[in-house]
Amino acid sequence: MRSQDVASGVRTFGIEEEYLLLDAEDGMPVDLAAALIRTLPWQQERADREFFDSQLETSTHVCHTAAEALSSLQSFRSEAAGAAAEHGAVVAGTALPPVGGDQVGTITPKLRYRILQAEMREAGAYHYASGMHVHVGVPSPDVGVEVLARLAPWAPVLLAMSANSPIWNGQPTGFASWRHLMGQHWPIAGYPPEFASADEYQHTIDQLVGSGVLMDKGVVTWVARLSERYPTVELRIADVQLEAEDAVAFAVFVRAIVDQCLVDVEQGVSRPNLTPGLVNGAIWIAARYGLSDQLVDPLLAERLPAFDAVARAVDYAARSLEQSGDRARVDEWIDRMRTGGTPAQRQVAQFDAGGITALLALYRDGTQKADGGDGEASADYA
Template sequence: MGRGEPRTFGVEEEYLLLDSATGLPSDRAAELIRAVPQLADRAEREFFSSQLETATPVCRDAEEAEAALVGFRSVVSRAASGLGVVLAGSGVPPVGGDEAGTVTPKPRYRAIDAEIRGAAAKQYVTGTHVHVGIPSPDAGVEALARLARWAPTLMAMTANSPLWCGEPTGFASWRHIMNMSWPVAGYPAGFEDGDEYTAAVSQLIESGVLIDPGIVTWVARLSQNFPTLELRIADAQLEAADAVGFAVLVRALVERALLEAEGGEVRPRYGAGLVNGAIWMAARNGVDSDLIDPLTGAARPAFELIERMVRSVEPELRRFGDLARVERLVDRLRVDGDPARRQLGRFREAGVPGLMALYREGAEAGAPAGV
């Protein structure tokens, strides 16, 4: 990245494939990929055969990322409809989670299933992963430490998995609770530098805790395959525009963190367990209650912290041309609530059929007519 150019980013989206009549997970990923051969190089099967994944190209502007995700969603959603399936942007399926999933027949997934055992049997979890380009692992470790303050707020904004086995869980993000059953979970501890981070991951693998670096399931990590910081905290989103608005906010936060590190600002310090405790509370409450600021330990109204976070990166958002997009996202959260609230509202109004309609609307949102 040249000086003055926008920092690169990318978005990985995971989706659930749900039977359009029952809402149950449907093992149609391989069949669906075959049905859209023009997108075969952009579609990947996930851990279960009822899950699908895509990723944007490396992007410099939000419009490019949104076009990629909207285009993928709209084409695949139409193909899914022809198979009697709904492409769902939800962190977990609202029904059917009590049945063990069908593991995708790839050697690595089978190895994970054998290693994680019963903890993997019902991992119908799908998320929105944001990659932001970083100049080095040392810089990435600095960004991880500084991003931790805002992790609970980012969780609350994107919570989108309130239902499990046909019942409200009392959590806005049940996906986060499910993810805590992996051997490595939550927000990573602070590291001195990139070498210490690499050594810690290597030790987890050598000790047998993890089978490979790809199963480092912290909610934020340094990518093993790309020169990026990867934030994995967000649930799958109902609409592509919301995923992209979130992604460019994360990019701005990483940019600010790297500028602070370059300027010699001391890293923030957090109380033991406070970051993960605050994330857990955010997964429970979403934006409908107080959130905890891990820097101060104080509980504050959710939108007070959201506004403080956005103001802290307003120069970066302006420089990248993303301020209006992020403000629209925040305004929508004020009016409609987090996506978990939207799911609960539709479920109470119309049950599982209402949710299937909500997921279809999300998959088709933003696509030009006739596309």
């Protein structure tokens, strides 16, 4: 995959989404992923089961435009939602099930997952976490390492903008992203440390695997990493989104930030000087509050209103957003969150108003209202 389209000058990207399959009556996780995949003939190359059989995963093809990504996600969500409804289930764009998370999940019958469950023990028994991963093409692993170091100051605000797991086991957690907290169970977690080069990055991964800390290279659970399969930087910090429109807006925003990081590399701008521990502490604050309060800017080590932090990120990415034609889309997405609430706030409001029934209606709306696409996108990210 080329990191940049030569004709348009716009960097390529792709999106992975993981959905939860919930019972349409009581909201409990249901093991339907394998059955749904069998009933979606043209989607089978794009669909897979995740760690649990109550999780359904898809990925876009390599995209150049937001419209391509939106068509891909909307078509999949729409068809999957229709098939799930026939089984009495809901395809839910929420990063944790609102109820039933205290029930041991059914491991997808893949040898790798079974080994992983044995390694994780109780920490993996309730791992319903469902995220959205954004891949952005980079020219080389060495450049990718530079991007990881320069993306770090923006990680907290990116989590705050995408937080969508506020309810767990039938009650609000007080966190906008409880999924992020659950992610701390993994042997390595949070934002990765800085690396001088791709060789140092790879040596670190080899040591983690060789020592037995990690089962394999696929279990690099930092919230950002270099992809093992593609020439991309992979941002894994986001919760899966309620609606495809928000997922795509987030993805092109990430692409624009990464693109500006690459411009900084080309222009010889120094890496940001970050206090150790401050990035992960700021990410924790972002998981707690989302955009409802203040965030911490890890570059300046100061607290500021959440939407002021968003504005700083938009200013940083402005040139790339204008070049790709995505500025209006991102601005509209941010305005929707400012006036109508973030995904996490919308979930809590629905739960307060009508409990699990109201939440299920919100989840349905995020998938069933999607327009069907042509169904021809292929899964180039996994």
